[in-house]
Amino acid sequence: MPNKSLILVFILFALLGWAGDIKADRAAIMKAERDFEAARANKGLEGWLSFLAEDATSLDAGQPIVEGKSAMRERLQKRFNPNLLLKWQPVKVEVAASGDMAWSAGTWQLCDKSKPEGDAMATGKYLTVWRKQEDGSWKVVADTGNEDPTPQKK
Numbered sequence: 001m002p003n004k005s006l007i008l009v010f011i012l013f014a015l016l017g018w019a020g021d022i023k024a025d026r027a028a029i030m031k032a033e034r035d036f037e038a039a040r041a042n043k044g045l046e047g048w049l050s051f052l053a054e055d056a057t058s059l060d061a062g063q064p065i066v067e068g069k070s071a072m073r074e075r076l077q078k079r080f081n082p083n084l085l086l087k088w089q090p091v092k093v094e095v096a097a098s099g100d101m102a103w104s105a106g107t108w109q110l111c112d113k114s115k116p117e118g119d120a121m122a123t124g125k126y127l128t129v130w131r132k133q134e135d136g137s138w139k140v141v142a143d144t145g146n147e148d149p150t151p152q153k154k
Contacts, residue, residue, distance in 0.1 A: 025095040025138075029102050029130055032138045033090045041087075045080045049073055052140045053131060059144035085111045088126060102130040102138065108145060123148045 032051070039047030049069060058066040058075075066072050088108040095102040105127050109120040126145035130138045 021099055022095045022097070025099055025102060025132070026093045029093045029095070029104055029138055030090060032130070033088070033093075033104055033106075033128075036140070037086075037088055041085060044082050045073070045076055048076070052143075053133075056140055057142045059142065061144075061146055083113050084121075085113050087111065100132045102132075104128045104130065 036048075036051040039050055041047070043050070049072065052069050052072065054069050055067070056069055056072060058072050060066070063075075066075055086108060088106055090104045090106040092106070093102060093104045105125065108124050108126055110122040111120050115121075124145050124147040126143070128140055128144075129142035131141045133139055
């Protein structure tokens with residue numbers, strides 16, 4: 001019969017390794033979030049789309065569900081405005097124990113590039129679902145957000 005202490009040590013190392021992978025995956029998602037925002041800012045619509053999986057789903061407020069990157073491109077081309085700057089900050093990232101799916105949540109601001117820095121036209125929150133690709137990178141498979149209420153003028 002194997003030594004129980006040796007088995008416990010093996011299990012502990014396996015669990016620590018597993019937790020280490022999840023920690024690394026969280027860091028990878030945070031980096032992907034920063035890279036995603038930079039790609040959108042620098043390359044516009046195509047930068048945005050470059051972070052989406054081919055089978056991505058969009059759940060935009062007040063719009064029908066859109067499935068597939070090409071359908072998302074078609075819808076976004078109609079309303080994409082290069083004069084608007086979308087900035088976002090992830091607040092929380094969670095990775096599934098399996099290590100192949102994750103989600104991020106955070107806040108966003110939509111600004112007009114012609115207005116003073118920090119003057120947001122709209123703000124809100126978002127939830128993005130990520131799936132690890134075969135090459136180890138992460139791609140967006142579902143995305144949704146909502147806008148904060150407009151403050152009441154006094």
